[in-house]
Amino acid sequence: MGSSNTSEPLLDNHDELDRKETPNGNDDDVGFFKEFGPESKRLWELAGPAIFTSICQYSLGALTQTFSGQVGELELAAVSIENSVISGLAFGVMLGMGSALETLCGQAFGAGQIRLLGIYMQRSWVILLTAACVLVPIYVFSPSILLFAGQTTRISNAAGKFALWMIPQLFAYAMNFPIQKFLQAQRKVLVMAWISAGVLVLHVLFSWLFILKFKWGLVGAAVTLNTSWWLIVILQLIYIFVTKSDGAWTGFSCLAFQDLFGFVKLSLASAVMLCLEFWYLMILIIITGLLPNPLVPVDAMSICMNIDGWQAMISIGFNAAISVRVSNELGAGNARLAKFSVIVVSLTSTAIGAACLIVVLATREYFPYLFTNSDAVANETKKLAIMLAWTVLLNSLQPVLSGVAVGAGWQALVAYINIACYYIVGLPAGVLLGFKLDLGAMGIWGGMIGGVCLQTIILIAITTMTNWEKEANLAVSRVKQWGGTAAND
Structure with a gap:
């Protein structure tokens, strides 16, 4: 795709219809309220599935806490503290760094440079996976960190052990957030919503099975939560690899390792x-x-x-x-x-x-x-x-x-x-x-x-x-x- 296409937006049929209903940048004659409806429709088509996806993914940790609370007070405290402090810190860093793709993928998509989206996502993977490795010591030394923060020895040790088991979730975050920004930029939000909903249903079933039925306790909680997050990642990747995401995915490329400095700066x-x-x-x-x-x-x-x-x-x-x-x-x-x-x-x-x-x-x-x-x-x-x-x-x-x-x-x-x-x-x-x-x-x-x-x-x-x-x-x-x-x- 040549650079001469940079100023030509890539539009699907739905967007073409919307732009006929909504005036372009040079047409100021149509009233505000006539413009408001089509634009509001486009926003809700993006916001609705995004809200649903956020609720589903937010519920994974919340439900794990609920099931753990059925096991005992110590298990509930361990999962709650690990989710809110250790994983919460990692979640914020990974989501924040992945949000750089909202700028880059979104603008590349609007400019018609679809191929760049896959390369941007791969660059973000390189950066976020590296950041995940840097964050691993926080999981490893979490008992000492929690003791320093004022938690009791018993709770700190239980939460610290659970944090060690949750390291796979950290790397799932590093893969997931670039994928989500990649799909969001193309307005493929319904795909994420359906995948998140399906995984949430399975999460409830396997949480009951491993935590309560098999009485695996914190081990069952860790296995289920890690599996759910990685299942989201894998299903999204399958969708991207199979569909090629309308040309946004052209395979792995060495270009993922170029121009990393600007990516790191914006990601940080x-x-x-x-x-x-x-x-x-x-x-x-x-x-x-x-x-x-x-x-x-x-x-x-x-x-x-x-x-x-x-x-x-x-x-x-x-x-x-x-x-x-x-x-x-x-x-x-x-x-x-x-x-x-x-x-x-x-x-x-x-x-x-x-x-x-x-x-x-x-x-x-x-x-x-x-x-x-x-x-x-x-x-x-x-x-x-x-x-x-x-x-x-x-x-x-x-x-x-x-x-x-x-x-x-x-x-x-x-x-x-x-x-x-x-x-x-x-x-x-x-x-x-x-x-x-x-x-x-x-x-x-x-x-x-x-x-x-x-x-x-x-x-x-x-x-x-x-x-x-x-x-x-x-x-x-x-x-x-x-x-x-x-x-x-």
């Missing part, structure tokens, strides 16, 4: 950007645990974080959808459509966030009792529900703006913004309000919300002031630069 920026957000929420729980008599506020905070985590699955779907739309349109040189997609998804996700805010406030007298029988924990949760309501509203828009940043390739800029807003403003404000002003958990959370709010305002300002024509030109240059030899074949 993506990882830092995402991990700073993950760690921000983890620190919220840790700081709350330092309060006097922390058991009740920690339990209440955990309930609220659980609800926020499920609502986040919706935001993750929109994050993926807008990342694909922006990168595709910028790669195709359609600056106006990229900008319009941002407007549509921002309005849609904010409306959903507002609905979630209303639901949280309307049910705050009732939902705490779904998680606890303690009146003290329930009452504390009712107080925190106000903070939770504003958090779900902010978290409906903030991930979307982060998705815009990924689609446009602004990961490094957003990483700096996250450091300033979260760790220079939000975290100190939370400590000040929670401890110095004796506002407790509400003060800690209030300060953290301040950091998220500031970050969201800055991202809105950056997105609003963006020169989308310039970004489209940069996307074309990026495809040529990092496509290397393959772009000129």
